[in-house]
Amino acid sequence: MLQGTGSNVGKSLLVAGLCRAAVRRGLTVRPFKPQNMSNNAAVTVDGGEIGRAQALQALACGVEPHTDMNPVLLKPESDIGAQVIVQGKRRATLKARDYARLKPELMRPVLESFARLKAQADLVIVEGAGSPAEVNLRRGDIANMGFAAAADVPVVLIGDIDRGGVIAQLVGTKAVLDPEDAARIKGFIVNRFRGDPSLFDDGYQMIAERTGWQGFGVLPWFARAALLPAEDALDLQPFGDGESRIACLALSRIANFDDLDPLKMHPGVRLDMVRPGQPIPGDAAVVIVPGSKSTRADLAFLRAQGWDIDLRAHHRRGGRLLGICGGFQMLGRSIADPHGVEGEAGATEGLGYLDVETVLTSDKRLTRVDAIHVPSGLQVAGYEIHLGLTDGPDCLRPFARIGDVPEGARSGDGRVEGTYLHGLFTSDAFRAAWLHALGVSADDFRYGNEVDAVLDELAIQINRHLDVTELLKLSR
Structure with a gap:
């Protein structure tokens, strides 16, 4: 031991x-x-x-x-x-x-x-x-x-x-x-x-x-340790020197942040963790709103940092948004917790970038998933680990399909995406295609091989x- x-x-x-x-x-x-x-x-x-x-x-x-x-x-x-x-x-x-x-x-x-x-x-x-x-x-x-x-x-x-x-x-x-x-x-x-x-x-x-x-x-x-998945959010640091800048919000209860690991290792990418009190970089191509263990509390935390204002400016400039799990819920119109699953019962207005609403429930969905990313048609291997059900008109434009079941949501112009799929960027072909839209090309990079x-x-x-x-x- x-x-x-x-x-x-x-x-x-x-x-x-x-x-x-x-x-x-x-x-x-x-x-x-x-x-x-x-x-x-x-x-x-x-x-x-x-x-x-x-x-x-x-x-x-x-x-x-x-x-x-x-x-x-x-x-x-x-x-x-x-x-x-x-x-x-x-x-x-x-x-x-x-x-x-x-x-x-x-x-x-x-x-x-x-x-x-x-x-x-x-x-x-x-x-x-x-x-x-x-x-x-x-x-x-x-x-x-x-x-x-x-x-x-x-x-x-x-x-x-x-x-x-x-x-x-x-x-x-x-x-x-x-x-x-x-x-x-x-x-x-x-x-x-x-x-x-x-x-x-x-x-x-x-x-x-x-x-x-x-x-x-x-x-x-051992400097190369920084390339391995981190367990402590305190270990999350800016990584890479690529021309394409991706910013992720360091929420107070950030969860499953290993979603970011394949991005930080991918050539051509610069991954920035936006810390409390820092503005979202104006030149970020994509802002990721990550998972959270306390979604409504972290939505209040996000607003307290002024990030909601930065997100509006980012979106107005033509930037893209990706919400993963709790971040997906935050990008919708509202998050309701009628039974107090995450704390005090009530509802919180969302950021409103996706026309969806979430209701938190006590039943946790916990499963590995093989899905197809709808825009690219490429396979995504990941997992779901969340409370809550999300539905609304933008779910008719799903992020992915799990068999015949739609998953996630996209805005009409495709610049805002939300998904419950964690670990999605470990899928090499999907990650390469998703980054290609940002001008990043490294199709021969294999994340699993690098970790090994x-x-x-x-x-x-x-x-x-x-x-x-x-x-x-x-x-x-």
């Missing part, structure tokens, strides 16, 4: 890289994260949802993502509450205090899922969440040391030297842990080193002496700089 000295120290990427490195040694490998918190979810082969990081780790293992790989997923809907997904299905929406009372009950499904994965594989690599140093959360813990103790799993602790203070991160974590938990940690990894790793030899030795833990290596900064190549590069780097043989000896 890889745990970290804090959030965003590189646990997810290291698990993905170790999974690929172990697969390249001929092992059957599965990833596992007992509890994750993310609004960036993936739909699994068994019809549930898990964190996007575990889907990437499954890809690194060469297998389909499954709900057992992330049995508890928390999807924040507000600053104090989150939707609780257990083994792929929505169980409840709870405030943090209520979830703390529920958490002890969740160890059983967590251990059930872990046991099923163990039965399938030579090796399961487990990812912790946050940090075990949050000892105030130790009681009832299912994400870090609580799980490690229940499953009797050895732990390796990751520190992030790029943040500074890595000696204090690692030594301090041992200082605050209970002795039994500290004894579960068998070693440490120093991650994201820039420059000559030998310059840290003295610090590395100091950590080993102060903790008594085995050092498994110092991993250099980066995972291989990561595995090579891990093999070069970490003692993978000794790491694998920890498995039981």
Whole structure:
């Protein structure tokens, strides 16, 4: 099990890289994260949802993502509450205090899922969440040391030297842990080193002496990691230097933002994340209104940034708009939540670019989809993960068709499109055709091949700089 000295120290990427490195040694490998918190979810082969990081780790293992790989997923809907997904299905929406009372009950499904994965594989690599140093959360813990103790799993602790203070991160974590938990940690990894790793030899030795833990290596900064799907919205950065500029609104509850990954990697594209307080670039060819975990709240957030005014100017200049899932709902005339599914019951006026209306319902649509993009006639492979039904005159001009069923909507002039299909840009032919309308040509770019190549590069780097043989000896 890889745990970290804090959030965003590189646990997810290291698990993905170790999974690929172990697969390249001929092992059957599965990833596992007992509890994750993310609004960036993936739909699994068994019809549930898990964190996007575990889907990437499954890809690194060469297998389909499954709900057992992330049995508890928390999807924040507000600053104090989150939707609780257990083994792929929505169980409840709870405030943090209520979830703390529920958490002890969740160890059983967590251990059930872990046991099923163990039965399938030579090796399961487990990812912790946050940090075990949050000892105030130790009681009832299912994400870090609580799980490690229940499953009797050895732990390796990751520190992030790029943040500074890595000696204090690692030594301090041992200082605050209970002795039994500290004894579960068998070693440490120093991650994201820039420059000559030998310059840290003295610090590395100091950590080993102060903790008594085995050092498994110092991993250099891996710049190509930026090309892999990100799970944390804080990792979303402007990307690319192409002539065609695509702007995406960084909503406060942005969800499934991995929709953007194939665009940021595509040659000829410059992808900009428009942050709160920033104007929408006047030279953007397309503005994407992405998915949201709280659509009505994020529509209010959008207006508070003045983006509604920028969108009117963009549209008046002839610019295009694409709304995905919650963004599709926002582009319509209204969003009604009569039963308070996302919060207080009521209705919100939409942006009005599409002649459609949405009613939020408690039933979540969660499915993989093969569709045909109507304007191009090209196949789109994606997934739906949303609450609500959308209908109106512009749905008679669908974005796509799923069999004989129309999906999404388009404006009469075709410059405004809305769809519930996530992951649509992973379909190479469709993406190339959609970008061709913006003057982008790179028809030979294959997104899936690029991701696979980066995972291989990561595995090579891990093999070069970490003692993978000794790491694998920890498995039981």
